[in-house]
Amino acid sequence: MFEEGARLKAIHGADNVFDFSLGNPDIEPPEAFKQQLREVAENPEPGLHAYMPNTGYARTRQAVAEFLTREQETEITENEVIMTCGAAGGLNIILKAVLDPGDEVITPAPYFVEYGFYADNHGGKLVAVPTRPDFTLDIGAIETAVTEKTRAVIINSPNNPTGQVYSEENLRDLGKVLSEKSRAHGRTIYLISDEPYRKIVYDDIRVPSVFSCYADSAVATSYSKDLSVPGERIGFAAVNPAALGKQKLLEAMALANRILGFVNAPALMQRVVTGLQGIHVAIPEYDRKRRLLCDGLAERGYSFTRPAGAFYLFPQAPVKDDVAFVQALQEELILAVPGSGFGAPGYFRLSYCVPDKTITAAMPGFEQAMEKFR
Amino acid sequence: MFEEGARLKAIHGADNVFDFSLGNPDIEPPEAFKQQLREVAENPEPGLHAYMPNTGYARTRQAVAEFLTREQETEITENEVIMTCGAAGGLNIILKAVLDPGDEVITPAPYFVEYGFYADNHGGKLVAVPTRPDFTLDIGAIETAVTEKTRAVIINSPNNPTGQVYSEENLRDLGKVLSEKSRAHGRTIYLISDEPYRKIVYDDIRVPSVFSCYADSAVATSYSKDLSVPGERIGFAAVNPAALGKQKLLEAMALANRILGFVNAPALMQRVVTGLQGIHVAIPEYDRKRRLLCDGLAERGYSFTRPAGAFYLFPQAPVKDDVAFVQALQEELILAVPGSGFGAPGYFRLSYCVPDKTITAAMPGFEQAMEKFR
Numbered sequence: 001m002f003e004e005g006a007r008l009k010a011i012h013g014a015d016n017v018f019d020f021s022l023g024n025p026d027i028e029p030p031e032a033f034k035q036q037l038r039e040v041a042e043n044p045e046p047g048l049h050a051y052m053p054n055t056g057y058a059r060t061r062q063a064v065a066e067f068l069t070r071e072q073e074t075e076i077t078e079n080e081v082i083m084t085c086g087a088a089g090g091l092n093i094i095l096k097a098v099l100d101p102g103d104e105v106i107t108p109a110p111y112f113v114e115y116g117f118y119a120d121n122h123g124g125k126l127v128a129v130p131t132r133p134d135f136t137l138d139i140g141a142i143e144t145a146v147t148e149k150t151r152a153v154i155i156n157s158p159n160n161p162t163g164q165v166y167s168e169e170n171l172r173d174l175g176k177v178l179s180e181k182s183r184a185h186g187r188t189i190y191l192i193s194d195e196p197y198r199k200i201v202y203d204d205i206r207v208p209s210v211f212s213c214y215a216d217s218a219v220a221t222s223y224s225k226d227l228s229v230p231g232e233r234i235g236f237a238a239v240n241p242a243a244l245g246k247q248k249l250l251e252a253m254a255l256a257n258r259i260l261g262f263v264n265a266p267a268l269m270q271r272v273v274t275g276l277q278g279i280h281v282a283i284p285e286y287d288r289k290r291r292l293l294c295d296g297l298a299e300r301g302y303s304f305t306r307p308a309g310a311f312y313l314f315p316q317a318p319v320k321d322d323v324a325f326v327q328a329l330q331e332e333l334i335l336a337v338p339g340s341g342f343g344a345p346g347y348f349r350l351s352y353c354v355p356d357k358t359i360t361a362a363m364p365g366f367e368q369a370m371e372k373f374r
Numbered sequence: 375m376f377e378e379g380a381r382l383k384a385i386h387g388a389d390n391v392f393d394f395s396l397g398n399p400d401i402e403p404p405e406a407f408k409q410q411l412r413e414v415a416e417n418p419e420p421g422l423h424a425y426m427p428n429t430g431y432a433r434t435r436q437a438v439a440e441f442l443t444r445e446q447e448t449e450i451t452e453n454e455v456i457m458t459c460g461a462a463g464g465l466n467i468i469l470k471a472v473l474d475p476g477d478e479v480i481t482p483a484p485y486f487v488e489y490g491f492y493a494d495n496h497g498g499k500l501v502a503v504p505t506r507p508d509f510t511l512d513i514g515a516i517e518t519a520v521t522e523k524t525r526a527v528i529i530n531s532p533n534n535p536t537g538q539v540y541s542e543e544n545l546r547d548l549g550k551v552l553s554e555k556s557r558a559h560g561r562t563i564y565l566i567s568d569e570p571y572r573k574i575v576y577d578d579i580r581v582p583s584v585f586s587c588y589a590d591s592a593v594a595t596s597y598s599k600d601l602s603v604p605g606e607r608i609g610f611a612a613v614n615p616a617a618l619g620k621q622k623l624l625e626a627m628a629l630a631n632r633i634l635g636f637v638n639a640p641a642l643m644q645r646v647v648t649g650l651q652g653i654h655v656a657i658p659e660y661d662r663k664r665r666l667l668c669d670g671l672a673e674r675g676y677s678f679t680r681p682a683g684a685f686y687l688f689p690q691a692p693v694k695d696d697v698a699f700v701q702a703l704q705e706e707l708i709l710a711v712p713g714s715g716f717g718a719p720g721y722f723r724l725s726y727c728v729p730d731k732t733i734t735a736a737m738p739g740f741e742q743a744m745e746k747f748r
Contacts, residue, residue: 002427024425034418037642041415044408049603051398053376085459085607085636092635117633121495229423231641233459233607259491261466262459266640267605268411 005335012333018362020350021335023160023311025228027281027353033227036272049267054258056083056236060270064236067277071198072211072219074241081238082253083265086230087196090220090237091118092260095152097252098190099124103151108137110314110344112160112194124151128343134305135164135314139173146181152190153178157207158197161342161349162314163307165201168208175214182216188244191217196235199226199280201309202287215242218249223273225311226280234269286311289352292359300367301374311353314339318373322348328372332365379709386707392736394724395709397534397685399602401655401727407601410646423641428632430457430610434644438610441651445572446585446593448615455612456627457639460604461570464594464611465492466634469526471626472564473498477525482511484688484718486534486568498525502717508679509536509688513547520555526564527552531581532571535716535723536688537681539575542582549588556590562618565591570609571684573600573654576661579682589616592623597647599685600654608643660685663726666733674741675748685727688713692747696722702746706739 001021008017040048055061061078068076084090095105101123107115109128119126127150129141142153153174157166166174174191182189193210198221201207210217222235237253239246257264293313294306304315317325322338322345329336329348339347352359375395383391414422429435435452442450458464469479475497481489483502490500501524503515516527527548531540540548548565556563567584572595575581584591596609611627613620631638667687668680678689691699696712696719703710703722713721726733 002425022425028420029418029423034415037415037418041408041411044403044411046402049403049601049605051376051396051604088635088637090635114633118635121634227423229641230425231423231638233637233640259488260495260634261462261464261492262636263462263607264605266607266643267603268642269640 001335001337008333008335016333018334018358018365020352020354020362021337023351023353024230025225025281025311025353026355027228027285029228030279030281032276032279033229033272036275040268040271048271052264052267054264055254056265057270057274060274063274063277064238068238072209074209074211076238076241080241080246080250081236082250082257083270084220084235084237084257085233085262085265086224086235087194087220087222088114089233089257089262089265090222090235091154091192091194092121093253093256093262094190094192094218094220094237095119095124096122096256096260097249098151100151102149104147104149105152105154106142106145106150107154108142110135110161110339110342110347112156113341115154135159135162137166137170137174139170139177142174143177143181146189148185150181150185150189151187152192154192154194156194158201158309160197160310161312161337161339162305163310163312164305165205165207165308168213171208171210171213178214178216188216193217193219195219195221196225197310200283200286200311202283202290203308205308207309211240211242215240216244218243223276227273227276228281232266232269234265234273236265286353289354289356289359292356293350293352296359296363297366300363300370302366302370311351313350313352314347315350317346317348318370320346322346325369325373328369329365332368334362334365334369375709375711382707382709390707392708392732392739394726394728394736395711397725397727398604399599399655399685399727400729401602401659403602404653404655406650406653407603407646410649414642414645422645426638426641428638429628430639431644431648434648437648437651438612442612446583448583448585450612450615454615454620454624455610456624456631457644458594458609458611458631459607459636459639460598460609461568461594461596462488463607463631463636463639464596464609465528465566465568466495467627467630467636468564468566468592468594468611469493469498470496470630470634471623472525474525476523478521478523479526479528480516480519480524481528482516484509484535484713484716484721486530487715489528509533509538511540511544511548513544513551516548517551517555520563522559524555524559524563525561526566528566528568530568532575532683534571534684535686535711535713536679537684537686538679539579539581539682542587545582545584545587552588552590562590567591567593569593569595570599574657574660574685575683576657576664577682581683585614585616589614590618592617597650601647601650602655606640606643608639608647610639660727663728663730663733666730667724667726670733670737671740674737674744676740676744685725687724687726688721689724691720691722692744694720696720699743699747702743703739706742708736708739708743
């Protein structure tokens with residue numbers, strides 16, 4: 001998509017192409033981030049860029065653990081935290097640690113397309129199960145999908161691509177089913193929570209703690225969206241202190257961090273984020289864009305579930321063939337991603353981490369495309 | 375080793391433990407690096423920390439390609455370069471791109487222990503073949519080891535752990551054998567050159583170009599040792615412009631960079647290294663340490679091949695059991711790595727990227743340990 005956007009912008013001019021295809025934050029990092037970076041760059045301690053243990057700096061992990069203790073409502077120490085190359089790195093080290101060849105990984109659809117690759121990287125197989133019409137977890141569907149080969153369930157809340165946030169009740173129900181099924185099959189099913197959008201939520205919604213809802217759980221997340229630094233590949237993975245075989249799991253993850261070639265999360269960025277726990281970009285900025293886009297599309301007859309978090313909208317295409325509709329949008333120089341790319345045909349994804357004027361200026365195009373299929 | 379070193383230092387005091395176990399450069403980054411970092415941090419362009427194409431910034435890849443054209447004596451463009459999370463990231467994306475399950479990857483022993491994991495990550499199997507007594511390539515041994523399952527050969531020159539640098543003749547002979555065997559088996563055997571120590575060579579030795587010696591080749595390297603920044607995970611992979619199916623290979627590598635969870639090399643560090651092509655730490659510093667260690671150990675009766683590059687010495691243990699000898703060294707508070715960890719029992723590795731005084735102060739301990747086995 002990156003390259004296709006660049007191509008169209010080269011032909012038509014950047015202002016005439018409305019690129020809603022990428023989750024690349026357009027808000028600049030918070031001042032606190034820039035200041036931390038300047039301070040570290042101006043006063044480089046000896047060994048600032050050297051190797052450290054594969055799990056990351058103890059001081060950084062302590063800061064993360066302290067913050068996470070509040071966020072996950074569970075006492076977490078630095079021993080349960082591993083600094084990673086973004087959430088993608090975190091998910092891969094968790095999957096490498098828990099999967100045996102042929103193991104199944106369940107995820108609710110629509111889902112982030114990379115999960116299929118991540119499972120496959122480590123010999124696993126992704127099994128997508130439908131969500132309810134409002135994109136919340138369909139516990140019955142997950143229960144039915146569990147087999148004796150199921151080793152993990154990946155959830156992503158706030159969700160990419162739907163913007164849905166799972167409620168505590170929804171997560172507790174999931175935890176109950178996973179406990180029962182783990183017992184029934186005599187093997188632990190891990191719940192892996194991919195949470196890079198946790199800080200980006202609207203209308204005072206609270207994202208519940210996964211650790212409180214299920215013991216055998218792990219979190220993977222990043223500072224990419226909190227601090228608008230996705231190119232820096234800095235994040236972490238954390239294991240629930242109550243998880244069975246926690247120590248072995250953490251050791252396997254640390255080894256995976258090393259042998260998959262990450263080695264460690266980038267040193268400088270570890271130092272920078274240490275003092276930035278809980279800091280994030282101004283959410284009202286994204287909220288304003290969300291309202292602009294939702295209101296504009298609703299007026300033009302689009303149907304969608306209003307996102308509670310993240311910066312994605314996942315409307316229904318006015319025709320069954322979402323790829324055809326995305327092509328119709330592209331004729332209006334609007335770039336979107338077909339829902340089939342997320343295991344949900346009939347929908348399309350719009351990222352609204354774009355300038356306000358991209359949203360307003362694209363409205364005639366959205367209207368035109370809708371007209372074509374009326 | 376990292377943790378064991380820390381433990382012993384906590385007990386005996388940092389000055390009384392002689393840690394030769396880690397390849398963690400003790401020389402600080404060059405002033406030019408620090409200055410570039412300050413400049414980028416002080417004048418952050420918009421989007422400085424955003425996503426870019428998975429292959430990296432075009433400007434960075436252009437700078438790398440220009441430098442590499444001279445170094446590899448082959449016209450290289452930015453299209454043949456992918457920025458990676460260090461050489462480890464580079465090796466993993468190359469292996470992910472070329473290996474099918476069950477494929478064999480040959481490497482001359484002693485070898486960097488991670489190669490076994492890297493091959494295994496992607497369904498491959500590492501096959502170690504002996505080198506000649508002076509640790510140069512034994513072409514006959516490699517020829518014999520090639521089977522119809524061989525997909526790649528990984529070499530590392532200057533070598534970790536031996537410090538050996540392969541001559542142009544040695545590489546040309548290897549190229550000839552790989553061409554013949556690729557033809558005979560009707561499948562390309564890739565030569566993967568892991569070159570993070572290329573800039574660290576002594577006595578005016580020139581490291582020959584692998585690209586000139588064999589067409590189906592790729593290089594993985596990093597700035598970790600050039601700039602003393604191993605914690606930052608910044609490097610690149612490059613494919614020989616003459617390689618068969620070059621375009622497909624590069625596309626597979628770019629996809630691998632994304633789906634293995636690296637996504638892209640850290641953004642800030644890509645910007646920083648752009649203007650630092652060919653810059654490296656002062657080699658005479660390492661040369662002085664090399665001489666100190668070699669002279670000191672020679673005086674005390676140790677046998678070894680004098681390293682031509684890198685910052686490792688790989689002496690013979692005075693007994694067959696290298697693990698026992700490393701334990702004897704540890705009783706003298708000297709930390710080393712047994713050769714068996716590199717597929718070469720009977721030897722041990724010393725990293726001399728340590729303060730001079732660590733080398734001189736460890737000499738009585740080296741003497742004591744040697745005495746025990748006389």
